[in-house]
Amino acid sequence: MPGKIVLCRCEDMTLADLEHSVARGYTDIEEVKRYTGFGTGPCQGKECLAVVGLQLARLTGQPPSAIPPFTSRPPLAPTPLRLLARAPDAHRFPDDPPDDE
């Protein structure tokens, strides 16, 4: 049996999974993302978005330029909570402890 062709390493999404998703009618790149999970892992699509986009164009018979990317969401790389917690942007609630605590 031929092995799996992996398109998204983080979520174990294969070319067969993409074909399955398209066959089920989920053909918008945002729908494919939600159905197969591709692009939702630690790399957030860095390794897979372009590859999936090109394969999706092929499977749906569209030119690549007709396939938009899925929405780019911050943070662009996994960011620890402790780093964000000190940003001056945080809203202060009445019960918030002072900063130097």
Place this chain on the structure above:
Amino acid sequence: MQAGIDDEDDEARADASGQMRLPATLAGEGPLPASAEIVIVGGGVMGLAMAYHLAKRGLTDVVVIERGYLAEGASGRNGGGVRQQWSTEINIRLMQESVELCRRFAVDLGVNVWFRQGGYLFLARSEREVARLAKNIDLQNRCGVATRMLDPREALGIVPELDITGVVGAAYNPSDGILFPWPFLWGYARQAAALGVKLFMQTPVGSIDAEPAGGYTLRTPRGAIRARRVINACGAWSPKLAQMIGVEVPTYPIRHEICSSEPLKPFLRPMVSELASGLYCSQSMRGEIVGGVTIPGHASTYSMGSTLEFLATYARRLTRLMPILGDVKILRQWAGPYDQSPDGNPILGAPAGHPDFFLACGFVGHGFMMAPIIGKLYAEWLTGDAPHDIFGRSQLARFFDGSGAGLAKEDFNIG
């Protein structure tokens, strides 16, 4: 492992459901049919739940029209929380029924929704908040929901990662839970389609004309469709659709941001929420910590951009509540619209002068958990059953004629 049997089962189902392919129109092809008995505008969980339940009751001449892709609205952007801890009897009772539907969903509709009843733990940081929880618990217990008050030590027993400094009490109901939202939409959409409902994605409704002879004509880039009845299931966009026929709906969109962490091995059982900040977080079936926080004072907007303010506020409150998460990383943040209702209660039924135009909005931040039961009750009413209590008390008119004055206001829209 028993996985060998799983595989057999999966293959069998794949074959059976292969016949339930979503129609090609979902991919954005083909014109609209000339007419339908009911046109549902909005392919979020509310519209799709109604479509499914209508079709199941035999009313299959239904067309669902969605502006974007499946799950583009709030239904594809929420936290998946399901709870019975409410402050009004009607919401408690409705949610008891909805929980039952959620429990059966995977088997009834053939798609996993990963509904996990790990409970909901609400934390109070003042005696006033404790009193508020106590009042709700009393009502919930009378309705048969087993919520109980915990002292901080007991809360720690349920979530050992908590820093309980400053926590004075907590409300805990073990049968609340979380689900994975998207499969709900797939399940409703597929099964509705299998029963004959037609679904059109990427199809914005641009205008609606009330026909003198009754019914409505809805215009879209895919052509016009004549509907005997219209259901406005546009969530936060409902006021815009209602305006097309001159009806003023007083709900307004509030951007609500949310984020997800890297996947971690399971450790967090309940959804944890804090009254003081509206902070909430739970661990999804994939292991991610999914949560948000309510930042007060923001103006109404349809913008779904992400802010640093949210990320910083969430990080600050969450690492205070669970310091061990300090080195846990955020993978992704996004936003969706809360459909804010002036009195916290939904707006259902037909407005005055438009007996064939139905509203289903104003569900603030809990429309997802309500959709299974509201969709069912709506379908029962529209196919001839007597309307459930909720429809009488949720009329639009209450904002204009004072009839809402005596109604209990839902004030537990936390998170």
Place this chain on the structure above:
Amino acid sequence: MARRLASHDALRGPAVEIRVADTSVRAFSDESVAAAAVASGTRILGRSLKYHRPRTYFCLEGHCSGCLVRLGGVPNVRACLAPCEPGLEVAGQNAFPSAEIDLLGAVDFVFARGMDHHTLMTSSSILNKLTNKIVRQLSGLGKLPAHRPDHGPPEVESREVDVCVIGAGPAGLAAATACARAGRSTLLVDDQLRPGGSLRADPRTGRAVADARLDAVDAAGAEVLARSTAIGFFPEDGGGVLAVAAPARLYRVHAKAWIWATGGYPVNLPIADNDRPGVIAARAVGRLLVEHGILAGDKIALVEVPEVAADIDALAAALTAAGAEVTRVPLARALGVRGRGWASGLDTRDGRVDCDLVAVAALPAPASEGARQQACEVQLDAAGGGYRIVVDPDGRTTTPNVWACGDVTGYMGPARAAQDGDRIAANLCGEVR
């Protein structure tokens, strides 16, 4: 088998000892944990989420997630972006009992044809409940951190500059140097352990050239933030703010003009079992050789697309000179990877190629997601490698005051990228005062 080349020894930093899966590993302080793992023959670092397939380094530049490890008690840390510090404790993840021998790897065999977990076990409520329980236990990658962060609260710093350049590869280094020389206050942000981008993976340039160009940026007066990742462009502060995350610091950056020079990510090629350990980006193989003096394999099968032939000529020659046996296979002839634990061969239309490493050379995929947050238009383009930023002939994106150069605008290779950076910087400086 991978090995350190003696010819590089004089260039290495001080030797250190780290612990990988409770075994002591000799490393050098200028290596990433992943590079040290490669050199020591540590092959598998974790298991994947769904099928529990073995996972290890692929890109060696922080963009693929293959090398996630538990590091000093913190889960899901990228080994390729972590410097080797003495005594560091590194452990594998998501495997039982160990990453090398994972009993849950059975999932991969049982679902050899793949599985749709959405419809799995929905036929009865008892089976469904059981599935939910099992899936929850299998979910997640790393375990909760072992302790609260013990370091002091990280600082937040602000930067106000004329030009912020994101990405310090050939294009970004050139652009930052030119902007600073033209008298613009310039900030250069780069996420790698050492800035230089693909220069540090290319035998035609290498360490010395990368260091020299970095010195030039310094000499011109620009500030360089290394190990600093642009994590998002947010709407705050009126004109927007770029948040940049460094290991112990968050920067809030305001700039009059922005230049995206983020290049492209090394990506995989669609052949069977392309995710097997031992399948590594060609650029990563180059990086190990050029930056670290590590030869990643003795018999290397190089699968390539025609567009990158010129770059690959240089790499293949350098690998051969270092003592490897290199077989080049066009993608059109490649079928699949052999070997379960580690690649041991490549099936091609012309028969099997025995190897101990498969290097894949695809077009790099433009790293355009940051620019997308500034509403720059991108377009999917096969020849460009993916979603390239759309620019006019002068390098302007569709968003005012946002410019782009190098591979992020579509693949052009290192030499042209450097020229592009120079040119676009000049255009920008002529316009933004």
